[in-house]
Amino acid sequence: MKIFYNKIGFFTLLFREIHRFSRVSIQTILAPLISNILYLGIFSGILSTRSIAFEGFNYLQFLVPGLATMGTIFAAFQNPSFSLISQKYMNTIQDLNSYPISDLEKTTAFILGGTVRGTLIGMLTYIATLPFVKSGIYSPAFFFLSLMLTAFVFSSIGFISGLALDGFEKMNFVLSIVITPLSYLGGVFFEVSKLSGILSAMRFVNPIYPLVNLTRYAYLGVYEDNIYVHGAMAAVFIIAGFATSLIVFKRGTGIKIL
Amino acid sequence: MMLKIEGLNKIYKKDGKVALKDVDMNIKKGEFAALLGQNGAGKTTLINILSGNVKKTSGKVFIGGFDIDKNELETKRILGVVPQESGFDNFFSVEEVLKKQSGYFGIKNNKEYIYHLLNQLNLYEKKNNFIRELSGGMKRRFQIAKALVHKPEIFILDEPTAGVDIEMRHNMYDFLLELHKSGLTMILTTHYIEEAERLCDRIMVINSGEIVADEPKEILMDKFGREVRVSICFENPVDMRQWDLPTEFNGENAHNNQIDFKVDKAKLPSLLNAIASKRSDFVDISIEREKLEDVYLQLIKRRDS
Ligand SMILES: Nc1ncnc2c1ncn2[C@@H]1O[C@H](COP(=O)(O)OP(=O)(O)OP(=O)(O)O)[C@@H](O)[C@H]1O
Ligand SMILES: [Mg+2]
Numbered sequence: 001m002k003i004f005y006n007k008i009g010f011f012t013l014l015f016r017e018i019h020r021f022s023r024v025s026i027q028t029i030l031a032p033l034i035s036n037i038l039y040l041g042i043f044s045g046i047l048s049t050r051s052i053a054f055e056g057f058n059y060l061q062f063l064v065p066g067l068a069t070m071g072t073i074f075a076a077f078q079n080p081s082f083s084l085i086s087q088k089y090m091n092t093i094q095d096l097n098s099y100p101i102s103d104l105e106k107t108t109a110f111i112l113g114g115t116v117r118g119t120l121i122g123m124l125t126y127i128a129t130l131p132f133v134k135s136g137i138y139s140p141a142f143f144f145l146s147l148m149l150t151a152f153v154f155s156s157i158g159f160i161s162g163l164a165l166d167g168f169e170k171m172n173f174v175l176s177i178v179i180t181p182l183s184y185l186g187g188v189f190f191e192v193s194k195l196s197g198i199l200s201a202m203r204f205v206n207p208i209y210p211l212v213n214l215t216r217y218a219y220l221g222v223y224e225d226n227i228y229v230h231g232a233m234a235a236v237f238i239i240a241g242f243a244t245s246l247i248v249f250k251r252g253t254g255i256k257i258l
Numbered sequence: 259m260m261l262k263i264e265g266l267n268k269i270y271k272k273d274g275k276v277a278l279k280d281v282d283m284n285i286k287k288g289e290f291a292a293l294l295g296q297n298g299a300g301k302t303t304l305i306n307i308l309s310g311n312v313k314k315t316s317g318k319v320f321i322g323g324f325d326i327d328k329n330e331l332e333t334k335r336i337l338g339v340v341p342q343e344s345g346f347d348n349f350f351s352v353e354e355v356l357k358k359q360s361g362y363f364g365i366k367n368n369k370e371y372i373y374h375l376l377n378q379l380n381l382y383e384k385k386n387n388f389i390r391e392l393s394g395g396m397k398r399r400f401q402i403a404k405a406l407v408h409k410p411e412i413f414i415l416d417e418p419t420a421g422v423d424i425e426m427r428h429n430m431y432d433f434l435l436e437l438h439k440s441g442l443t444m445i446l447t448t449h450y451i452e453e454a455e456r457l458c459d460r461i462m463v464i465n466s467g468e469i470v471a472d473e474p475k476e477i478l479m480d481k482f483g484r485e486v487r488v489s490i491c492f493e494n495p496v497d498m499r500q501w502d503l504p505t506e507f508n509g510e511n512a513h514n515n516q517i518d519f520k521v522d523k524a525k526l527p528s529l530l531n532a533i534a535s536k537r538s539d540f541v542d543i544s545i546e547r548e549k550l551e552d553v554y555l556q557l558i559k560r561r562d563s
Binding site for chain 1: 270272306309310312331332334339341343344345346348358363
């Protein structure tokens with residue numbers, strides 16, 4: 001079987017997704033960076049007087065990979081969901097049905113578009129923290145890869161949301177009621193394994209938890225819980241996210257009239 | 259056969275509305291067909307099924323010989339549709355959208371053809387503008403360009419001239435006729451019947467989801483357009499009441515010195531004879547065939563009763 005049905009079409013669609021967010025880079029790139037820097041500034045102010053340590057690192061070092069992951073997650077989620085919902089508002093969404101591009105290619109193009117933006121924001125967040133937190137990355141390649149996988153998972157979730165939801169309010173609802181709490185409980189700001197009871201147990205169904213830990217491992221070289229479990233969990237979320245995306249798209253949710 | 263539809267049915271899931279009932283259609287390569295019908299007749303539904311926006315309930319559709327159920331992507335390569343209602347990508351300029359559109363169809367470096375289309379549609383000066391900066395009629399023409407960048411083999415226009423000014427509409431007619439001359443198969447829906455009469459060589463009429471007529475234009479007009487309209491002007495005023503014409507000729511005075519008749523074509527000689535025997539001061543006489551519009555109204559009325 002051919003991998004591509006329409007290679008040029010696929011890349012055009014992928015490029016459109018990247019072109020669109022770079023057109024509005026102040027909102028899509030600068031804004032999340034500033035907000036992440038603010039987080040870092042606030043925490044470094046608060047914490048300069050106390051010493052909260054994690055496996056021999058200070059709290060800001062613990063925080064950097066968390067913020068990078070969170071930046072990645074939000075940007076990756078927003079790219080396909082915003083793109084699809086704005087196409088619904090512009091009434092151009094049905095154009096997607098007219099292209100001779102396979103469902104697999106269309107799904108992949110949207111998800112990769114979000115993956116690019118998510119990874120970019122994650123890396124830029126890291127770079128922006130350099131003046132505050134001077135420490136090298138334990139494994140830069142793995143750090144990059146981990147952000148990319150994170151972006152892929154949340155871009156899939158954003159893609160599904162963009163298909164299923166018909167308004168920006170609903171998308172923001174998902175962001176603030178689902179994604180934000182999940183990132184707090186996934187270990188962006190603190191070690192979730194130190195929590196007790198249900199809040200702690202919930203980490204095993206939270207896609208953010210293994211991804212944050214993989215990124216933190218790549219950054220610091222140490223980890224919480226078991227890195228192999230995290231790896232396996234991440235793999236499951238990646239496969240499930242992509243498969244669900246493809247199924248939802250093939251069903252025509254949000255783009256075809258039954 | 260460029261387009262073949264067999265037993266196509268559509269019932270909208272949302273409200274159970276039956277939008278298409280057992281529609282059959284065969285469009286040959288190079289034909290220019292009109293699809294006429296009242297608001298809500300099912301024209302857009304039919305087109306949306308072809309373009310994949312609406313899922314059909316049952317039936318078969320072949321575009322360029324490809325089954326839309328089995329070779330959907332192949333059918334998309336050869337189909338170009340100007341939708342009735344469609345929005346605009348506000349993130350990009352006219353040229354950017356058309357470049358991307360070419361890309362989606364697997365075409366790189368299509369600049370020359372894009373410029374050609376923009377020139378033909380009087381949009382070249384607007385190539386760097388965002389779509390939202392175009393006027394309503396320009397947007398309509400932009401849609402036509404967008405549906406043509408991949409050089410489709412079958413081109414479907416859903417009310418392309420709605421909201422387009424008279425001069426532009428005539429430019430558009432010329433453009434469409436030229437496309438047709440170049441061998442493109444075309445289907446047009448419109449509420450301007452004279453548009454269909456002027457452009458198309460085949461007329462299909464759909465009413466409440468059913469095809470009620472599908473014939474070459476001439477045959478359809480012959481079949482239904484059996485009557486002619488005769489107007490006769492006289493030098494001096496005429497009073498109908500003073501004449502005792504056979505009752506089958508039901509004339510009416512339009513002005514003091516003009517009478518209009520509507521008669522079967524076959525009765526035309528006996529009408530003229532009858533009048534000539536009464537008066538000889540003809541100044542002017544005009545015999546007009548029925549327009550497609552009259553035929554169309556008859557068709558729709560027959561169904562309603
Ligand atoms: N998404 C939908 N859900 C339910 N019913 C629909 C939907 N779209 C159209 N219909 C119904 O199907 C019927 C046919 O509509 P359609 O749009 O095909 O008509 P049309 O011939 O294109 O009319 P017009 O000349 O006004 O454009 C109408 O009764 C319409 O209300
Ligand atoms: Mg319509």
